[in-house]
Amino acid sequence: MGEEEGLHQTPFLDTMFVRGLKRKCFDGEEDIEGTLAGIKAIPSYNLQRQSLLDMSLVKLQLCHMLVEPNLCRSVLIANTVRQIQEEMTQDGTWQMINTQSTGQASLDRLVSTDILCRSSRDQAEGKHVPAYGTFNKDFENDQAQDSSDTMSTASAVQAPRNLQSSVWEMENPQENKGNFQKSLDQIFETLENKSPNSVEDLFSEVDNSYYDLDTMLTGMMSNTKMGHCDSLETFSSSTNTASNSNCKSDLNDLDHIVEILVES
Amino acid sequence: MAVVARAGGDGGGSSSEVQWCFLQVKGAIDEDVAEADIISTVEFNYTGDLLATGDKGGRVVIFQREQETKSRPLSRGEYNVYSTFQSHEPEFDYLKSLEIEEKINKIRWLPQQNAAHFLLSTNDKTIKLWKISERDKRAEGYNLKDEDGRLREPFRVTELRVPTLKPMDLMVEASPRRTFANAHTYHINSISVNSDYATYLSADDLRINLWHLEVTNRSFNIVDIKPANMEELTEVITAAEFHPHHCNVFVYSSSKGTIRLCDMRSAALCDQHSKFFEEPEDPSSRSFFSEIISSISDVKFSHSGRYMMTRDYLSVKVWDINMENRPVETYQVHEYLRSKLCSLYENDCIFDKFECCWNGSDSTIMTGSYNNFFRTFERNMPRDTTLEASRESSKPRAILKPRKVCTTGKRKKDEITVDSLDFNKKILHTAWHPMENIIAVAATNNLYLFQEKVN
Numbered sequence: 237m238g239e240e241e242g243l244h245q246t247p248f249l250d251t252m253f254v255r256g257l258k259r260k261c262f263d264g265e266e267d268i269e270g271t272l273a274g275i276k277a278i279p280s281y282n283l284q285r286q287s288l289l290d291m292s293l294v295k296l297q298l299c300h301m302l303v304e305p306n307l308c309r310s311v312l313i314a315n316t317v318r319q320i321q322e323e324m325t326q327d328g329t330w331q332m333i334n335t336q337s338t339g340q341a342s343l344d345r346l347v348s349t350d351i352l353c354r355s356s357r358d359q360a361e362g363k364h365v366p367a368y369g370t371f372n373k374d375f376e377n378d379q380a381q382d383s384s385d386t387m388s389t390a391s392a393v394q395a396p397r398n399l400q401s402s403v404w405e406m407e408n409p410q411e412n413k414g415n416f417q418k419s420l421d422q423i424f425e426t427l428e429n430k431s432p433n434s435v436e437d438l439f440s441e442v443d444n445s446y447y448d449l450d451t452m453l454t455g456m457m458s459n460t461k462m463g464h465c466d467s468l469e470t471f472s473s474s475t476n477t478a479s480n481s482n483c484k485s486d487l488n489d490l491d492h493i494v495e496i497l498v499e500s
Numbered sequence: 501m502a503v504v505a506r507a508g509g510d511g512g513g514s515s516s517e518v519q520w521c522f523l524q525v526k527g528a529i530d531e532d533v534a535e536a537d538i539i540s541t542v543e544f545n546y547t548g549d550l551l552a553t554g555d556k557g558g559r560v561v562i563f564q565r566e567q568e569t570k571s572r573p574l575s576r577g578e579y580n581v582y583s584t585f586q587s588h589e590p591e592f593d594y595l596k597s598l599e600i601e602e603k604i605n606k607i608r609w610l611p612q613q614n615a616a617h618f619l620l621s622t623n624d625k626t627i628k629l630w631k632i633s634e635r636d637k638r639a640e641g642y643n644l645k646d647e648d649g650r651l652r653e654p655f656r657v658t659e660l661r662v663p664t665l666k667p668m669d670l671m672v673e674a675s676p677r678r679t680f681a682n683a684h685t686y687h688i689n690s691i692s693v694n695s696d697y698a699t700y701l702s703a704d705d706l707r708i709n710l711w712h713l714e715v716t717n718r719s720f721n722i723v724d725i726k727p728a729n730m731e732e733l734t735e736v737i738t739a740a741e742f743h744p745h746h747c748n749v750f751v752y753s754s755s756k757g758t759i760r761l762c763d764m765r766s767a768a769l770c771d772q773h774s775k776f777f778e779e780p781e782d783p784s785s786r787s788f789f790s791e792i793i794s795s796i797s798d799v800k801f802s803h804s805g806r807y808m809m810t811r812d813y814l815s816v817k818v819w820d821i822n823m824e825n826r827p828v829e830t831y832q833v834h835e836y837l838r839s840k841l842c843s844l845y846e847n848d849c850i851f852d853k854f855e856c857c858w859n860g861s862d863s864t865i866m867t868g869s870y871n872n873f874f875r876t877f878e879r880n881m882p883r884d885t886t887l888e889a890s891r892e893s894s895k896p897r898a899i900l901k902p903r904k905v906c907t908t909g910k911r912k913k914d915e916i917t918v919d920s921l922d923f924n925k926k927i928l929h930t931a932w933h934p935m936e937n938i939i940a941v942a943a944t945n946n947l948y949l950f951q952e953k954v955n
Contacts, residue, residue, distance in 0.1 A: 288845075308851075
């Protein structure tokens with residue numbers, strides 16, 4: 237009784253899922269009973285919160301291929317992710333990546349999630365499985381590491397990007413050019429609403445968003461900003477016309493954002 | 501009504517508890533449940549003589565109560581199949597490359613105005629008005645066609661006769677009379693017939709539309725919560741219902757645990773609510789799952805119209821529509837799950853949408869839980885019961901034994917521990933006869949009917 241009250245008062249996640257999380261991610265099996273038994277130590281709050289964040293991102297990524305997923309569920313999971321990220325930002329555990337103190341930062345993270353959802357929804361089912369396998373490996377490495385909170389934060393955020401990059405690598409660039417551009421248009425939308433006409437303005441404002449764009453465009457896994465100029469040039473040349481012409485249709489493309497949420 | 505002395509409680513006072521006995525169970529027995537057979541909605545009609553169920557395969561099955569015979573006045577009527585038809589078919593949206601599920605999300609009956617029965621059934625995108633009519637006579641002796649329906653040659657007609665009506669075996673026909681389509685971009689979660697019996701509303705995740713039953717090519721949008729920038733979307737509509745008496749009033753609930761009451765006389769677009777119902781959050785129980793478990797899965801007005809009931813993940817709340825700042829009653833359905841929320845989030849059970857219902861006199865409310873348990877709460881006592889819909893207790897007139905979930909360490913006999921609950925056996929849909937104590941409980945692919953024990 238007392239223990240239950242304790243669980244009430246502190247925002248501790250219930251302990252059982254931590255042990256079961258790996259199994260569930262990989263096997264997808266239901267095993268509540270198995271996870272209950274034998275939990276001795278309560279993992280740290282930060283680790284639990286991180287696991288919850290990862291689990292939520294996985295949920296958003298596992299898109300149904302044929303049937304539109306539940307918008308209510310997606311919104312609730314996205315709100316949970318946002319809540320965790322805001323708390324982590326306040327805690328200062330989100331220091332690996334430059335964060336602005338506004339909500340813009342969390343939106344950007346959400347953008348990553350959205351783009352991930354879109355890309356994984358666009359590719360064929362066969363390709364999806366290997367990508368998920370990549371994600372699993374990274375996740376496993378994270379868990380196995382004797383990592384500090386910031387490390388695990390970074391690698392957890394990396395993991396979705398790894399999924400993203402392997403996704404991009406596997407896809408035929410020719411086939412997916414249309415989707416590519418559409419996704420990038422949405423990045424424009426979320427980064428700055430001021431002047432979608434000007435590609436330069438967009439790029440001048442971002443710092444951590446740079447990082448997102450970078451990894452998505454080039455599939456780079458490193459944390460450096462070296463390839464920016466190269467990717468920028470290829471980027472602007474290929475999408476210049478697209479962005480200009482899509483200015484007005486961007487408003488129409490807002491429905492694509494619905495699709496992203498819906499697909500997640 | 502049987503008088504039951506509660507253990508350790510007041511023996512023979514004015515309180516008399518309803519004892520439920522098994523009446524019938526419908527559906528296949530075998531362990532392998534076909535996805536299409538999973539019941540997705542249950543609804544009695546206004547008299548309670550008809551009970552409609554919809555399933556994931558898009559079918560509607562209507563049961564009719566057998567009339568009590570004079571020779572056995574005390575025996576209650578059983579419900580037998582009256583009509584079965586395919587309401588919705590799976591469709592494919594070519595623009596989005598997505599399938600539209602044929603699962604029936606809701607059925608709502610129209611009040612009966614002539615010999616035929618009418619109901620509205622909806623899937624994610626399309627609402628249909630069905631007419632269910634009986635035919636027990638057949639015309640014979642046509643002049644222009646044979647008995648088997650073939651046209652006769654005109655020169656063969658040598659004399660004229662008047663066709664006569666002959667009795668035939670009762671045939672129940674279901675025919676679609678209206679199809680209300682292409683009005684919802686998002687998934688329809690609710691339909692509600694207005695008390696004017698001429699209009700109805702349909703609600704999806706972001707919009708509510710008002711229809712006239714006779715007009716299919718146009719509907720009026722009365723609520724729109726879609727943000728200009730979808731990135732800012734944080735709240736969706738989860739349920740909506742018209743007031744049972746005031747045809748200008750309706751409510752809708754949200755994923756953030758709020759209810760808005762709107763008056764259609766005030767504006768054409770009811771984005772501004774007339775009343776806003778929200779219970780302040782208890783800061784001591786705040787967790788990452790607080791918002792998810794506060795999301796309202798069902799809202800139902802009482803028959804009187806004075807109260808409304810909302811169901812969120814762990815509780816049922818009764819609101820007085822004249823008081824917005826907190827509910828008047830809160831009932832915990834399965835509080836023992838509060839410490840398991842993370843696991844339930846992981847296996848997606850936390851997103852299960854349970855429904856709730858009132859009895860005819862608004863004195864008792866009912867809702868479902870896991871392990872095929874369902875709960876009734878008597879408001880005046882207050883007294884609550886946990887019952888189970890299972891094949892084991894499915895003997896005719898067998899009295900349902902109350903169940904108990906063990907929340908402390910020591911498990912008593914006949915109690916069930918939280919860990920042994922089967923979360924795949926969930927009772928999401930229940931219905932209560934509008935006038936009598938007969939309840940219909942949908943347990944996956946089986947429909948259980950229970951009635952009050954009669955001495």
